[in-house]
Amino acid sequence: MDIELLKHLVDYGVIALLVFMSFISVWFFIERLLFFKSIDVKVYKTKKSCELAITKHLTIIGTIASNSPYIGLLGTVLAIMLTFINMSSGDIEATKIMASLALALKATAVGLVVAIVSMIFYNILSRYAEEIESRFDEIEEI
Structure with missing residues (x-):
C-alpha cells in the first residue's frame, strides 16, 4: 500500500472520528439544554431520581x-511515524516533510x-444541573 495513501487514511480517519465526537457533544448539549428548559422538578419523587435524569448524557460529553x-495526539503520532517511514525510503525533500508534519x-x-x-459544554450543563437540584431541595423543604 502506498505510504501517502496510508498517511491520508490515518490523518483523515482521526479527523473524521473527532468531527463525529464533536457532533455527538453538540447534539447532547442541545438535547440537555432543551431538557433543562422544560424540566419540572415536582415530577420526581426523590432527589436521586431527579439527579439521575438531570445528569444523563453529561458523562458522554465529559468523556469526549x-x-x-x-x-x-494518536493521529499526530501515526502520521509522524508514516512521515519517518517515507523519509527512510530516501524521499527527503524538505517541503514534503514539512507538509506531512x-x-x-x-x-x-x-x-x-x-x-x-x-x-x-460540560461546565455549562453541570452548572444548570446544580441549579435544578437546588430547586428540588427548595421544594423538598416546603
Missing part, C-alpha cells in the same frame, strides 16, 4: 472532552478544539 486530545499536527489541533468546546 477528556479523550479527544488523546485521539488527536503540518498535516500531522492538524489532528492534535482538531482534538484540542473538540476538547475545549466539549469541556465548555
